[in-house]
Structure formats: C-alpha cells, structure tokens
Amino acid sequence: MRAKSSTPPGLTSPRPRPGDELELTIDSLAFGGAGVARLDGYVVFVQDGVPGDRVRALVGKSKRAYAEARAIEIVQPSPERIAPAADHPGAPWQVIPYERQLEVKQAQVQDALERIGRLEEFALEPIIPAVERWRYRNKLEYSFGTDRGGRLVCGFHAPGRWDEIVEVSDCLLASESANAARERVVGWCREQGFSAWDRRTGEGLLRNLVVREGRRTGQLVVRLVTAPGTDLDRDGLARAAQPANGVLWSRVPGVAERTGGGETEVIAGADDLEEEIGGMRLRISSEAFFQTNTKMAERLYGLAIEYAGLSGLERVYDLYCGIGTIGLLMAPRAAEVWGLELVPDAIADAISNARLNEVTNARFFAGDVRLALRELVATAGRPDVIVVDPPRAGLSNKVVRRIAEAGPRRIVYVSCNPTTLAPNAAQLVEAGYELRRVRPVDMFPQTPHIECVAELVRV
Numbered sequence: 001m002r003a004k005s006s007t008p009p010g011l012t013s014p015r016p017r018p019g020d021e022l023e024l025t026i027d028s029l030a031f032g033g034a035g036v037a038r039l040d041g042y043v044v045f046v047q048d049g050v051p052g053d054r055v056r057a058l059v060g061k062s063k064r065a066y067a068e069a070r071a072i073e074i075v076q077p078s079p080e081r082i083a084p085a086a087d088h089p090g091a092p093w094q095v096i097p098y099e100r101q102l103e104v105k106q107a108q109v110q111d112a113l114e115r116i117g118r119l120e121e122f123a124l125e126p127i128i129p130a131v132e133r134w135r136y137r138n139k140l141e142y143s144f145g146t147d148r149g150g151r152l153v154c155g156f157h158a159p160g161r162w163d164e165i166v167e168v169s170d171c172l173l174a175s176e177s178a179n180a181a182r183e184r185v186v187g188w189c190r191e192q193g194f195s196a197w198d199r200r201t202g203e204g205l206l207r208n209l210v211v212r213e214g215r216r217t218g219q220l221v222v223r224l225v226t227a228p229g230t231d232l233d234r235d236g237l238a239r240a241a242q243p244a245n246g247v248l249w250s251r252v253p254g255v256a257e258r259t260g261g262g263e264t265e266v267i268a269g270a271d272d273l274e275e276e277i278g279g280m281r282l283r284i285s286s287e288a289f290f291q292t293n294t295k296m297a298e299r300l301y302g303l304a305i306e307y308a309g310l311s312g313l314e315r316v317y318d319l320y321c322g323i324g325t326i327g328l329l330m331a332p333r334a335a336e337v338w339g340l341e342l343v344p345d346a347i348a349d350a351i352s353n354a355r356l357n358e359v360t361n362a363r364f365f366a367g368d369v370r371l372a373l374r375e376l377v378a379t380a381g382r383p384d385v386i387v388v389d390p391p392r393a394g395l396s397n398k399v400v401r402r403i404a405e406a407g408p409r410r411i412v413y414v415s416c417n418p419t420t421l422a423p424n425a426a427q428l429v430e431a432g433y434e435l436r437r438v439r440p441v442d443m444f445p446q447t448p449h450i451e452c453v454a455e456l457v458r459v
C-alpha cells in the first residue's frame with residue numbers, strides 16, 4: 001500500500017511519494033554529495049545530480065521536510081559536467097572538475113561552522129588540494145556479487161543498491177599492484193566455483209575482499225571475507241594472492257555489510273603491514289584504523305602539528321589515537337604524549353611503533369575516551385594540548401565536558417565530518433575556548449568526503 005500523500009505548508013501540490021518520477025533542476029550540492037533540487041520550496045536530495053543538471057529522478061524516501069531521489073536520466077547535463085574516467089561508485093564526484101570539488105568542500109566547511117555551529121570570526125584557511133587525484137587509496141574494500149549472466153563479480157555496490165555490484169577491473173582509486181592482487185584472488189575464486197554470498201537467502205560464500213597496501217613500502221595484505229561454515233583450499237588462496245606479504249581469511253556471520261568482526265585466520269605471512277609517514281615507519285594491524293590516503297595523511301598530520309604550536313615543554317593527549325600516528329609525530333616536539341584508543345590491537349601497534357621509532361616519551365592506553373579520560377588526567381596530569389580525531393559522529397556531550405574539565409590551553413580537532421565538528425566546536429566555545437582557525441585537507445578527491453583540522457584556544 002502506498003503512503004497517503006499530504007501537502008506540506010506552503011506547497012501547492014502534494015509531496016512526492018516513493019516510486020514517483022520527477023523532472024528536477026539541481027542547484028547545489030548537499031553535505032554527503034547529493035544534488036539539491038527544489039519543488040515549490042520542498043527539498044529533494046538527488047543522488048548523482050550535479051548543479052546545473054536537469055534530471056529525471058526516481059523518489060526513494062519521502063518525508064515531511066524533504067525527499068531522497070536518484071537521477072535515472074540526465075535530461076540536460078550541467079555545462080560544468082566533465083566525462084567520467086570510469087564507472088566507479090566510489091568516485092561519484094569525478095564528473096565535477098577538480099577545482100570545483102575543492103571550492104564546494106571549502107564552502108561546505110564554512111557553511112557547517114556558520115550555520116550549524118553559529119560560529120564566526122574564525123579564520124578559514126584555504127583547502128589543501130590532493131597530491132594525487134586518482135589511485136590515492138591504500139585500502140579498498142570490495143564486495144562480491146553475481147551479474148545478470150550468473151557470473152561472479154567483484155566491485156562496489158551500485159549507488160543506493162545493496163543487491164547490485166558494479167564490477168571493477170581497474171579500480172582507479174587503488175594502485176596497479178593492489179588491482180592486480182584483487183584480480184588474481186577473484187580469478188582463483190572463479191576457478192574454485194565459489195559463489196557470492198546472498199544476503200536474502202544466506203546462501204553462497206564470498207562476501208568481501210579487502211586489499212590494504214603500504215604505499216611507501218609496497219607491502220600488501222589481502223583479506224578474503226566469507227560467510228562462515230565452509231572450508232577452502234588455504235594453500236591455493238595463498239598462492240593466488242602472491243606476492244602479498246599477508247593473506248587473511250575472515251569468516252563473518254550476520255546480514256550486515258561489514259568486513260570487521262568474525263574470526264580471522266592468517267593463511268600466509270603476517271596480519272599486519274608497514275607504512276612510512278613523516279619519516280616514521282609504522283606497523284598497522286588488520287583491525288586498526290589508518291588514514292586511507294598516505295600522502296595526504298602526511299599533510300593532515302603536518303597541519304595538526306602546526307596548529308598544536310608545540311615548544312617542547314607540553315604534555316599532549318592524543319585522543320582516538322589509532323596506531324599512534326599523530327602522537328608519535330608530535331612526540332619529538334613535546335615533553336610527553338599520552339594516547340587513548342578503543343581498539344586494543346591498534347594500541348599494541350602504537351606501543352610497538354613507539355619502540356620501532358625510538359620514541360621514549362609516548363605512552364598508549366586502550367580505553368573508551370568517554371569513560372577513561374578522567375582516569376587519564378588522574379594518571380598523567382592535566383594536558384597542555386589535546387588532539388582529538390574522532391569517528392564521523394564526532395564527540396559526545398560527555399566527552400566535550402571531560403575535555404573542557406581537563407582544561408588544555410589548546411585543542412586540535414582533526415575531523416572527517418564538518419557537520420559534527422561544527423556543534424562540537426560550538427560546545428567548546430561555550431565552555432571557554434575560541435575557534436581560531438580551520439583548514440580543510442582534500443584526502444578524498446572525486447568523492448564528497450571532507451577532512452579538516454581546527455584549532456581552539458582557551459580564552
């Protein structure tokens with residue numbers, strides 16, 4: 001049964017319903033990358049629409065304040081559109097000229113801080129463009145599926161579709177050697193007669209293929225993710241993945257699309273790899289977070305160091321520290337560094353990374369920032385500088401309160417989501433800090449993702 005349509009205030013026609021097709025003109029881009037169109041003032045977010053496009057769009061969701069739709073035909077392309085380099089769901093902004101992508105990201109950071117955070121009088125420094133526009137990722141997670149002819153394919157979900165995989169042969173976000181490793185393993189899976197796991201029926205074996213690469217060391221770790229319950233030829237998989245440094249097999253239960261959790265077995269080599277950043281050699285284990293663009297991560301961390309304004313005398317907290325990268329890079333410029341992170345494997349990496357790089361003034365602890373920050377202050381003493389680099393959801397109210405209680409002179413906030421940075425920065429301003437400057441860094445060309453660094457100083 002279709003939902004009953006209603007006419008929101010100010011709208012002359014009923015709001016669109018799921019399944020409706022609309023002809024719309026896109027006038028801007030929203031956070032997250034969808035095009036924004038208006039119907040009598042009613043907002044429709046359109047996947048795959050860019051400003052200036054006239055599109056035919058299929059409505060997916062319809063709410064009182066807005067609808068979500070997907071462009072199914074470009075009726076009149078925007079004069080700004082450029083030809084895509086590849087059919088790649090992971091690069092939805094490739095049809096927008098790169099300079100324009102940068103302008104939009106810069107404007108979205110400003111918009112988030114001003115409109116969501118109601119912040120003003122901060123300096124918004126110009127976005128740092130990416131060094132490489134393609135083949136910049138050091139980790140890709142592919143999904144398996146079946147094409148219309150019943151053939152096993154490996155690639156990415158089509159936009160908005162959990163049941164359709166767009167096959168990739170040359171993934172333009174990965175290096176040539178990572179692509180070659182994926183192709184060898186997929187070829188072996190076909191030889192074995194394996195089928196893709198089907199989320200509807202729970203049948204089939206193959207779920208995902210994760211290829212991670214130390215871009216500066218050339219080391220590769222390949223991880224095949226399957227449903228549990230079936231055995232496979234381990235030696236065959238190890239041979240197919242050669243010359244990878246590590247070959248892993250994860251068996252993950254459940255219907256959710258995830259590559260973590262479950263049971264992971266090391267089939268050959270090691271479960272970690274090494275990468276070089278800022279002159280340091282870092283060990284990264286398979287469950288640990290690492291920035292996916294090595295060269296731009298170096299720029300991002302360089303900016304965090306600049307904003308931290310260290311003189312050599314400071315006690316620095318690196319919260320959400322992952323494998324310790326930011327803290328370890330700051331350690332030579334600080335008196336001491338204390339890192340806190342939820343994932344124990346990442347903390348084990350941080351501790352061995354300190355040893356590997358002969359850093360003697362950094363200590364790392366596994367714990368939830370929400371629960372462990374007070375204890376850290378009791379153990380380590382009050383910080384002079386706190387660096388935070390939280391996941392997309394940003395900092396909870398409680399963490400903001402704990403940080404303000406700890407009372408650092410300076411806070412460096414590394415954010416992968418300006419829409420959560422903005423309210424967090426506003427809360428910190430409320431707690432007695434001033435937002436001095438913010439600078440976006442383009443870690444993810446051809447995509448709408450935005451990374452930025454903010455400096456807050458106690459007043």
Ligand SMILES: C[S@@+](CC[C@H](N)C(=O)[O-])C[C@H]1O[C@@H](n2cnc3c(N)ncnc32)[C@H](O)[C@@H]1O
Pocket residue numbers: 288289290291319320321322323324325326340341342343346367368369370389390391416
């Ligand atoms: C964006 S990553 C940053 C990692 C690191 N700073 C880096 O640059 O590689 C966020 C990290 O926060 C960790 N994390 C998520 N929730 C957490 C929590 N409640 N307490 C501590 N760490 C958490 C994640 O495991 C992840 O390593």
